[in-house]
Amino acid sequence: MKKIYNILFSTRLTGILFLLYGVAMAIATFIENDFGTQTAKALIYNTWWFEGILLIFMLNFIGNIKKYNLLRKEKFTVLLFHLSFVFIILGAGITRYISYEGIMPIYENETTDVMLSDKAYLNVHIDDNKEQKTPIFKHMLFAKKPAHSSNFIAAVTNFLYTIEGGNNFKIDTDFKGKPVSINYVNYIANAYETLHPDENGDKYLKIVESGGGGRHDHYIKEGQTLNMHNVLVSYENPTANAINIFTENDSLKIQSPYNGSYMVMASQSQGIVVKDSIQAFHLRSLYQIKNLQFVIPEPAVKGKMEMVSGDKEEHPQDLLEIEVVTENSKETKQLFGSALSSNAPLIFTQDGLNFRIGYGSKEIKLPFSVKLRDFQLERYPGSMSPKSYASEITVIDKPNAKEFDFRIFMNHVLDYQGYRFFQSSYNDSGEVEQTFLSVNHDMLGTWTTYIGYFLLFLGLVWSLFLKSTRFGFLRKNLEKVKKKKAKLVAILAFLSFGFSYAQEDHSSHNRQYQTIDSLINNQIIQQEHANRFGELVIQDEGGRMKPVNTFASELLRKVSKKDTYKNMDADQVLVSMVISPRAWYFVPFIYIKKDNTKLREVIGIPTDQEFARFSDLFTDQGTYKLKDAVAAAHKKKIKK
Numbered sequence: 001m002k003k004i005y006n007i008l009f010s011t012r013l014t015g016i017l018f019l020l021y022g023v024a025m026a027i028a029t030f031i032e033n034d035f036g037t038q039t040a041k042a043l044i045y046n047t048w049w050f051e052g053i054l055l056i057f058m059l060n061f062i063g064n065i066k067k068y069n070l071l072r073k074e075k076f077t078v079l080l081f082h083l084s085f086v087f088i089i090l091g092a093g094i095t096r097y098i099s100y101e102g103i104m105p106i107y108e109n110e111t112t113d114v115m116l117s118d119k120a121y122l123n124v125h126i127d128d129n130k131e132q133k134t135p136i137f138k139h140m141l142f143a144k145k146p147a148h149s150s151n152f153i154a155a156v157t158n159f160l161y162t163i164e165g166g167n168n169f170k171i172d173t174d175f176k177g178k179p180v181s182i183n184y185v186n187y188i189a190n191a192y193e194t195l196h197p198d199e200n201g202d203k204y205l206k207i208v209e210s211g212g213g214g215r216h217d218h219y220i221k222e223g224q225t226l227n228m229h230n231v232l233v234s235y236e237n238p239t240a241n242a243i244n245i246f247t248e249n250d251s252l253k254i255q256s257p258y259n260g261s262y263m264v265m266a267s268q269s270q271g272i273v274v275k276d277s278i279q280a281f282h283l284r285s286l287y288q289i290k291n292l293q294f295v296i297p298e299p300a301v302k303g304k305m306e307m308v309s310g311d312k313e314e315h316p317q318d319l320l321e322i323e324v325v326t327e328n329s330k331e332t333k334q335l336f337g338s339a340l341s342s343n344a345p346l347i348f349t350q351d352g353l354n355f356r357i358g359y360g361s362k363e364i365k366l367p368f369s370v371k372l373r374d375f376q377l378e379r380y381p382g383s384m385s386p387k388s389y390a391s392e393i394t395v396i397d398k399p400n401a402k403e404f405d406f407r408i409f410m411n412h413v414l415d416y417q418g419y420r421f422f423q424s425s426y427n428d429s430g431e432v433e434q435t436f437l438s439v440n441h442d443m444l445g446t447w448t449t450y451i452g453y454f455l456l457f458l459g460l461v462w463s464l465f466l467k468s469t470r471f472g473f474l475r476k477n478l479e480k481v482k483k484k485k486a487k488l489v490a491i492l493a494f495l496s497f498g499f500s501y502a503q504e505d506h507s508s509h510n511r512q513y514q515t516i517d518s519l520i521n522n523q524i525i526q527q528e529h530a531n532r533f534g535e536l537v538i539q540d541e542g543g544r545m546k547p548v549n550t551f552a553s554e555l556l557r558k559v560s561k562k563d564t565y566k567n568m569d570a571d572q573v574l575v576s577m578v579i580s581p582r583a584w585y586f587v588p589f590i591y592i593k594k595d596n597t598k599l600r601e602v603i604g605i606p607t608d609q610e611f612a613r614f615s616d617l618f619t620d621q622g623t624y625k626l627k628d629a630v631a632a633a634h635k636k637k638i639k640k
Contacts, residue, residue: 031044031156044160084455087455088456095446102340116341123345178353181325182322188318190316206296220233251280520576538551556570590613592612
C-alpha cells in the first residue's frame with residue numbers, strides 16, 4: 001500500500017501525466033478541427049483513460065498537501081494552487097456526470113417547457129398492442145472515421161478509432177421473455193445521398209434546384225417521380241400534373257402543365273415553356289416553372305445511390321444504421337438524426353412486436369414554462385446580415401405561482417431555478433419567427449469551478465507579496481537594481497554638470513574619462529551572453545534583415561574606425577549602450593580626421609582631440625551644433 005502511495009504521489013508520475021495530458025489535448029484540438037467536436041469527445045475527452053489522468057491529477061494534488069505539509073503559513077500560496085486545481089477538476093467532473101445542457105426552440109407566441117439535450121440518444125420503445133416495455137434511452141457518441149490516413153492527424157485518429165473499438169455497440173433486452181437485440185451496423189456523420197457512377201447501375205438524371213431558398217441536388221431514377229417543393233417532376237415516367245422529362249428520338253424533351261421560361265446560360269438566350277406542349281429540353285439552362293427554378297447540368301448517367309459524409313452546415317443530420325434482431329427475424333434499419341434535433345421515430349413491426357426507434361436529442365421537461373412574446377431582429381442597413389437579435393419572453397412558473405417578463409439578448413442571460421438561458425440563434429425562414437435559447441443546468445459544477453478559479457487568482461496575487469516566493473526574490477533584486485541605477489544617474493548628472501565647465505582643462509578631461517571608463521567596465525557583459533545577443537536577427541534602416549552582430553560591427557567600425565573598444569568587441573559595446581545609454585553619451589569614441597579642424601571648431605573641442613563624445617555635438621540647452629551645417633550640405637548638388 002505504501003509503495004502504491006509513493007508512486008501515486010511521486011514527482012515523476014506528475015511530470016509524466018502532465019506530458020500525456022498536454023499531448024492528448026494537442027491531438028484532440030487537431031482532431032476537433034479536422035473531424036468535429038463529437039469525434040474529439042469520443043476518441044479523447046470522454047475516454048476512460050483521459051478522465052483517469054484528471055482523477056489521478058486531483059488525487060495527486062490532494063496527496064501532496066499532506067506529503068509536503070502545505071498546511072503552514074509559509075506554504076499558503078502553494079496550498080492555494082493545489083486546492084484551486086482540485087476544485088477545477090472536481091467542477092469539471094460534476095459538469096460531465098451530473099449537469100446537462102441543450103437548446104430550447106420556441107416559435108413566436110408559443111409556450112413550451114421542453115428543451116432538447118445536447119447529447120444524442122438511441123431511444124427504443126417496444127410493445128405488442130397490449131403492453132409496453134419501459135423505454136430504453138442510450139447515450140450515443142460516435143466518432144467520424146477518416147476515409148484514409150492522408151496525414152499525421154488522420155493516422156492518429158484512425159489509430160485511436162481502432163483501439164477504442166470503433167463505434168460498435170449492442171443493446172440486449174427482452175420483451176415478455178423473448179430476446180431482442182439492437183446491434184451497430186454503420187454510422188455516417190452529416191450524411192447525404194449522392195450518385196456513384198456504375199455501368200451496372202440504374203440510370204439517374206441530376207437536377208439542381210433552388211426552390212427552397214438554397215441549392216439542392218436531386219437524383220431522379222428512371223421511371224420515378226419526385227415532389228420538389230410541391231411541384232411534381234418525373235423522368236421517363238409520364239405523370240399527370242407533373243413536369244415530365246423524357247427521351248424521344250434520342251433527345252431529351254419536356255412537357256409541363258404550367259407556363260414557364262428558360263435561359264441558356266452559355267449564350268444568355270431565353271425561351272418560353274408553353275403549357276402542355278412537348279419541347280426540346282436544353283441542358284445547362286435555368287428553367288423557371290411555377291415556383292421552381294432548376295438546372296439539369298448533364299445527360300442521365302448510370303450509377304448507384306450511396307450515403308456519404310458531407311459538410312455539417314449543408315447536411316446536419318447523421319445516419320445511424322442498426323440491426324434489429326428478434327427471436328425469429330433480423331432486419332437492418334436506417335435512422336436519421338443528431339444532437340440538438342428531434343426527429344420522428346422509425347415505426348415498424350417485426351416478429352409480432354411493434355417498434356418505435358429514434359436517434360437524436362432527448363426531450364427534457366423543465367419545472368416551468370417559457371413563452372416567446374416577441375422575437376426582435378435588427379439587420380445592418382442595406383444588408384441581410386443580422387446586427388442584433390433578442391427574445392422577449394415570459395417565464396410562467398405555475399407551481400410557485402410566479403410569472404415575469406424578461407429580455408434575453410447577447411450577454412444578457414436569464415438565471416432561474418438553476419437554469420441559465422442564453423440567446424443562441426434564430427430561424428426566420430418561415431411565416432413565424434423562431435428563437436433558439438441555449439439552456440444550461442450546471443449551478444453546482446459552475447460554482448465549484450468558479451471557486452477553483454478564485455483560489456488560483458488569490459494564490460497568484462498572494463505570491464506577489466510574500467518574501468519567500470520567486471516573485472519576492474525578484475522584487476528584492478529589482479530594488480537593488482533600482483538603487484544602483486539611482487546612484488549611476490546621480491554620478492552621470494554630476495559628470496554632465498562638470499563637463500560643461502571643463503572644456504579647456506585637459507587634466508579634468510582625463511579624470512572624467514577615467515570615471516566613465518570605470519562605470520562602463522563595471523557593467524561589461526560576459527562574452528558568451530553578448531555572442532547570444534549578437535545572433536538575434538534585426539531589420540536595418542534600409543529594410544535588410546541581418547544579425548545584431550553584423551549591425552554592431554558595422555556601427556563600431558563606421559563611428560570609431562576600430563573593431564573593439566576598451567577590450568570589448570562590437571556585441572559587448574552594443575549591449576553596453578542598451579544598458580547604459582546615459583554613460584555612453586559622454587564616452588569619446590566618435591572618430592574625427594586629424595585635418596578636420598573646422599568640425600572641431602564648430603563642436604568646440606581641442607584641435608588635437610582625436611575622438612568626440614555625443615555630448616560634444618549638443619549645447620547645454622540640447623541644440624544640435626551641426627544643424628545648420630547639415631542643412632547646408634543637403635542643399636548642395638552632389639556631383640558624381
